Amino acid sequence: AQSVSQHNHHVILSEAASLELGCNYSYGGTVNLFWYVQYPGQHLQLLLKYFSGDPLVKGIKGFEAEFIKSKFSFNLRKPSVQWSDTAEYFCAVNAKATDSWGKLQFGAGTQVVVTP
Amino acid sequence: ETGVTQSPTHLIKTRGQQVTLRCSSQSGHNTVSWYQQALGQGPQFIFQYYREEENGRGNFPPRFSGLQFPNYSSELNVNALELDDSALYLCASSHKRGGTNIQYFGAGTRLSVL
Numbered sequence: 001a002q003s004v005s006q007h008n009h010h011v012i013l014s015e016a017a018s019l020e021l022g023c024n025y026s027y028g029g030t031v032n033l034f035w036y037v038q039y040p041g042q043h044l045q046l047l048l049k050y051f052s053g054d055p056l057v058k059g060i061k062g063f064e065a066e067f068i069k070s071k072f073s074f075n076l077r078k079p080s081v082q083w084s085d086t087a088e089y090f091c092a093v094n095a096k097a098t099d100s101w102g103k104l105q106f107g108a109g110t111q112v113v114v115t116p
Numbered sequence: 117e118t119g120v121t122q123s124p125t126h127l128i129k130t131r132g133q134q135v136t137l138r139c140s141s142q143s144g145h146n147t148v149s150w151y152q153q154a155l156g157q158g159p160q161f162i163f164q165y166y167r168e169e170e171n172g173r174g175n176f177p178p179r180f181s182g183l184q185f186p187n188y189s190s191e192l193n194v195n196a197l198e199l200d201d202s203a204l205y206l207c208a209s210s211h212k213r214g215g216t217n218i219q220y221f222g223a224g225t226r227l228s229v230l
Contacts, residue, residue, distance in 0.1 A: 032217060036221075042223070043120075044206065090158050092158075101217055102210055104149075104159070104208075105161065106151075106159045107158050108157055109156075109157070
């Protein structure tokens with residue numbers, strides 16, 4: 001079955017530490033890839049997206065992600081986190097060959113807690 | 117703020133009842149998608165509406181139905197509520213144009229089924 005896997009359910013780290021969240025998907029063919037963030041009490045917000053071109057994409061708030069097609073991965077990174085990065089992070093995929101336009105398949109999410 | 121508004125914010129129903137959730141899409145958007153997010157899980161795609169027609173459906177039974185209106189707002193209806201329907205229901209709007217499919221989410225409606 002097609003799926004999106006996020007490697008960690010919970011991550012706790014200190015301010016200024018580096019963050020990397022893993023995301024793997026099981027679809028073949030062309031994909032659109034997304035990372036969304038949900039801050040406590042807020043709606044899902046788009047952090048960054050990949051449609052085509054440079055596999056290293058930069059998003060808001062200093063986040064970046066790298067698409068590695070051969071590994072079916074789209075990992076999210078931030079070199080130095082802040083307390084305000086405490087949130088839940090979701091990886092999402094739209095498989096263009098099999099998904100209807102705009103249908104997103106989400107991973108289970110990773111809860112990130114940044115301690116002062 | 118995304119400009120996507122959902123109502124109500126919270127709702128409590130009992131098993132067997134019916135519920136209607138509403139969504140106003142962002143100005144200029146013609147597509148609305150609905151997702152169910154159970155506790156501790158990622159959002160699951162229910163269906164999508166484009167120009168008032170259903171345009172894709174996830175693995176949800178027919179008692180989940182929807183509408184889209186000429187102003188592109190949308191409703192999600194759930195009949196014969198079950199305990200497992202308790203979840204956060206998210207609406208996302210987008211504009212179907214040139215292959216880009218960035219979804220903008222509302223804050224959601226928290227449904228509790230007792």
